[in-house]
Amino acid sequence: MDEIPYYLAYESRYQKVFSAGIERWGHAPDDKVLFSTLSKWVEENKLQDKRVIEFACGEGAGGEILSKLGCIYHGVDIAPSAIIKAKAAIKQYPQATVSLLDMVNDPILEKYDAAIDIMGFHMLILDADRMKYLKNAFNCFENDAPMLFFRQSYRTTATEEKIETMEQWLHITKSYRTNEFKIYKLKI
Numbered sequence: 001m002d003e004i005p006y007y008l009a010y011e012s013r014y015q016k017v018f019s020a021g022i023e024r025w026g027h028a029p030d031d032k033v034l035f036s037t038l039s040k041w042v043e044e045n046k047l048q049d050k051r052v053i054e055f056a057c058g059e060g061a062g063g064e065i066l067s068k069l070g071c072i073y074h075g076v077d078i079a080p081s082a083i084i085k086a087k088a089a090i091k092q093y094p095q096a097t098v099s100l101l102d103m104v105n106d107p108i109l110e111k112y113d114a115a116i117d118i119m120g121f122h123m124l125i126l127d128a129d130r131m132k133y134l135k136n137a138f139n140c141f142e143n144d145a146p147m148l149f150f151r152q153s154y155r156t157t158a159t160e161e162k163i164e165t166m167e168q169w170l171h172i173t174k175s176y177r178t179n180e181f182k183i184y185k186l187k188i
């Protein structure tokens with residue numbers, strides 16, 4: 001049988017967080033820096049009443065904020081538990097929607113006026129996956145749509161090596177090895 005795709009390891013993480021009784025793993029809608037950054041971005045790009053897609057939307061904090069700011073929001077994420085939570089978070093905004101989608105491999109069928117990614121891009125490991133994701137995002141843009149990347153981790157001392165396999169990535173980073181990774185590498 002096939003291996004479970006690596007990025008679904010996030011589903012396991014969300015399940016662990018929620019089953020431990022913790023309210024959320026990711027951003028909260030009252031995050032002041034996130035709120036002020038999105039407010040400025042929406043205003044500068046005139047995104048009120050415009051269609052905005054959020055990649056790796058997690059539990060929907062970005063969706064709540066962007067809907068409050070007047071955007072027509074759509075969030076996508078690969079983790080079903082996060083999508084259930086996000087759907088509940090945006091329920092008071094009738095125009096806001098979320099759906100399950102692998103931003104690396106699933107095409108985006110609709111067009112959008114803008115896109116946002118809050119700590120999503122940096123979660124992608126292989127350079128080929130990053131490229132596939134960016135092309136996917138680019139293809140769903142209407143004209144010169146702006147895209148905001150928020151709180152993406154990076155190291156100025158990181159290797160310049162192209163990351164082509166998970167094994168290579170584990171070898172280079174070592175400390176990034178997680179239990180989820182080991183579980184999800186098992187053939188089932």
Ligand SMILES: C[S@@+](CC[C@H](N)C(=O)[O-])C[C@H]1O[C@@H](n2cnc3c(N)ncnc32)[C@H](O)[C@@H]1O
Nearest residue numbers: 007010026027056057058077078079102103118
């Ligand atoms: C650090 S969390 C950030 C979640 C949210 N943006 C926030 O800030 O709270 C990274 C998110 O990326 C999602 N993710 C990872 N790989 C993905 C993929 N290939 N397609 C869609 N979502 C993905 C995970 O499920 C997780 O929700």
